[in-house]
Amino acid sequence: MKAAGFTDDQIAKCIAAMTTQGQDDTPGEREAAGAARADADKEAARRAEAEGAAREDKERGMDKGITKQAMDAALADVAATVERNTIARMNALHAARDAVKPFAGEVALDSAAAVYRFALKEMGLDCTGIPDAGLEPLFKQAAQLRTQASEAPAKKIAQDSKGTADFRESLGLNRIQVKG
16 A cells, blocks of 8 residues: 555545444454554644644745754854843943943933933033934043043133233233224
8 A cells, every 4th residue: 555655544444434333243342453543543633733834834934954953053143142242232232331320320210312402401402313323423522621630720810900900911902002
């Protein structure tokens, strides 16, 4: 029958159909034969299901010879990449929180971009339309300008005539007299 192209399941079904129960069979033998046929049918259904699943996987391109070790290595690589990215994001967040502390106080936001955006708004700058990647350099520049402005000594202008006389003399305006 195999030479004719029948599968093992089909051959088992044919053999089961050809055997007839004689009058010599006892009820226990009949039950055992029925149970054997039921087991054979279950096994055939399981095999057919497995073959169908394998066929579907092959049609979807899943059967490319990927081994378990290759899949494990790929998953480990993805896990390492995710871990590196998470650590980088957390480091950027903590650096942003430390950078804005003198200007906006203690900030508890979820991302570095949100921290910089909040600090810039607190400094009075409008951040609409600025991409997240541009917030850190903008904040650093604003912080540098604000720090320089606060550190620069303010020029004191005296209200007496000596300061005005020196100013007039430095520009050569002493020859001009104001009458009146």
